[in-house]
Amino acid sequence: MAHLTKLKKYDIKDSNIELLGSDLEKRVREHAGDTEEAWNDAGKETGLEVWRIEKFKVVRRPATGEFYDGDSYIVLYTYKTTPDAETLSYDLHFWLGEDTSQDEAGTAAYKTVELDDHLHGVPVQYREVQGNESERFLSYFPQFVTIHGGIETGFRHVSDPVPLDIRILYHITHTANNNLIVRQVPAEAKSLIQGDVYVFDKGEKVLQLNTKESVGKERFKAAEFVRSIIDGRGGQSELMVFDEGSGAGLFLAEFGEGVTLRPAPPKETTPLSLFRISDETGKPSFTQVASASLDALSPQDAFLFDACSQLFVWIGKNASLAERRLAPQYAQRYLYNKEASNFAVPIVTMRQGFETPGFLQAVQA
Structure with missing residues (x-):
C-alpha cells in the first residue's frame, strides 16, 4: 500500500517564506522548467481564474469559491477600470490554507511572482491567509467555502460519499x-x-x-x-x-452540558505606520518614516504601510530590483517582529501608479 509522505506544515508566523536562493526555489524551478504553460492564456480576457498547487505544479481549477484548507491556490481577477479602458488591470492573489505545506505555500508565492512577471508587473499582488481574506478577494465569490481536505493531506474531500453519521x-x-x-x-x-x-x-x-x-x-x-x-x-x-x-x-x-456562546474577541487596533525600504547605501535598510502620508513616498524606494487590517507594500517606479524583490519579505518579517496577535492579515503589494482604492483611502485617513 502506498503511503503519503508527510510534508512540513507551513507556519504563517515564519518571518521568511523561504524562497529567494533557497532549496525550495531550486525545486520549483526544476519542476516548472523554463516556462509555465499555465500562464499561456492567463489574464487575456476579463474574469476570474483559479489554480491550485499540486506537487509543485500549477493546475487550473473551477472558480467556484470552494477551497480546501490543506492546499494553496493562485487567483487572478482580470478587469477593466472603465468600460472604455483599452488596457486590462489585474488583482493577483495567492491563498494559503491553514493546513497547507511549506512546499505548497512557497510554490504558490514563487509562482505568483512568476505570473506577475508574465503580466509585466501590472497586477496588484495579495497574500491571503485562510480566515483573514481581504474584502477584495471575497468579493469575487457569491459563496466562499473553506473545507477540510487537500491534495496532500489525505483528508476526505466533499465530493466523496458523505456518511449519515458525521459531525x-x-x-x-x-x-x-x-x-x-x-x-x-x-x-x-x-x-x-x-x-x-x-x-x-x-x-x-x-x-x-x-x-x-x-x-x-x-x-x-x-x-x-x-x-x-x-x-x-x-x-x-x-x-x-x-x-x-x-x-x-x-x-x-x-x-456538551452547559455550553454557551463565547463573546467575540475584540479587534486589534494600532496606529498607522510607514516604513521605507532602501538599498541606496549598498545594503538594504528598513526604517520608519515620521509622517505616514502620500507625500512621504519616494519613487526611488519601496515602502511598507501598516493599516492594521491590511499591510500594504508600495513599490516606487524607480525602485531597484533588490528593493522590489525584498519588500514582500520585509512585510512578512515585520509582522513576525511586531508580535501581532494576527500574523495573517492580507499583504497587498502594488507598484506606483497602480494603487488600490483601499490603500489610498487608508494612507489619506
Missing part, C-alpha cells in the same frame, strides 16, 4: 456586499462565538443556529447553503432551525 460544523458570515462566507470549523464548543450563523451537519440531521447578532440576509443565505446540503442527499437529512433565545439550548447541547 461537521460550519461558521457562516457575509461580506459587506452580502456574499456568503462558509468556514468549516472544529465541531466543538470553543468554535461557538456570539454573532453570525452556525450549521451543524450530523448527516441524518442538519441543525442551523441563528444568533441574535446575525442579520436577515445572513440567515437567508445560510438557509440556502443548508438546503444545498439536504438536496444533495435526496431527502435523507432532516433540517432543524434554532434561534438564539428560543430553543438554542438544543443546538448548544450537541457540544
Whole structure:
C-alpha cells in the first residue's frame, strides 16, 4: 500500500517564506522548467481564474469559491477600470490554507511572482491567509467555502460519499456586499462565538443556529447553503432551525452540558505606520518614516504601510530590483517582529501608479 509522505506544515508566523536562493526555489524551478504553460492564456480576457498547487505544479481549477484548507491556490481577477479602458488591470492573489505545506505555500508565492512577471508587473499582488481574506478577494465569490481536505493531506474531500453519521460544523458570515462566507470549523464548543450563523451537519440531521447578532440576509443565505446540503442527499437529512433565545439550548447541547456562546474577541487596533525600504547605501535598510502620508513616498524606494487590517507594500517606479524583490519579505518579517496577535492579515503589494482604492483611502485617513 502506498503511503503519503508527510510534508512540513507551513507556519504563517515564519518571518521568511523561504524562497529567494533557497532549496525550495531550486525545486520549483526544476519542476516548472523554463516556462509555465499555465500562464499561456492567463489574464487575456476579463474574469476570474483559479489554480491550485499540486506537487509543485500549477493546475487550473473551477472558480467556484470552494477551497480546501490543506492546499494553496493562485487567483487572478482580470478587469477593466472603465468600460472604455483599452488596457486590462489585474488583482493577483495567492491563498494559503491553514493546513497547507511549506512546499505548497512557497510554490504558490514563487509562482505568483512568476505570473506577475508574465503580466509585466501590472497586477496588484495579495497574500491571503485562510480566515483573514481581504474584502477584495471575497468579493469575487457569491459563496466562499473553506473545507477540510487537500491534495496532500489525505483528508476526505466533499465530493466523496458523505456518511449519515458525521459531525461537521460550519461558521457562516457575509461580506459587506452580502456574499456568503462558509468556514468549516472544529465541531466543538470553543468554535461557538456570539454573532453570525452556525450549521451543524450530523448527516441524518442538519441543525442551523441563528444568533441574535446575525442579520436577515445572513440567515437567508445560510438557509440556502443548508438546503444545498439536504438536496444533495435526496431527502435523507432532516433540517432543524434554532434561534438564539428560543430553543438554542438544543443546538448548544450537541457540544456538551452547559455550553454557551463565547463573546467575540475584540479587534486589534494600532496606529498607522510607514516604513521605507532602501538599498541606496549598498545594503538594504528598513526604517520608519515620521509622517505616514502620500507625500512621504519616494519613487526611488519601496515602502511598507501598516493599516492594521491590511499591510500594504508600495513599490516606487524607480525602485531597484533588490528593493522590489525584498519588500514582500520585509512585510512578512515585520509582522513576525511586531508580535501581532494576527500574523495573517492580507499583504497587498502594488507598484506606483497602480494603487488600490483601499490603500489610498487608508494612507489619506
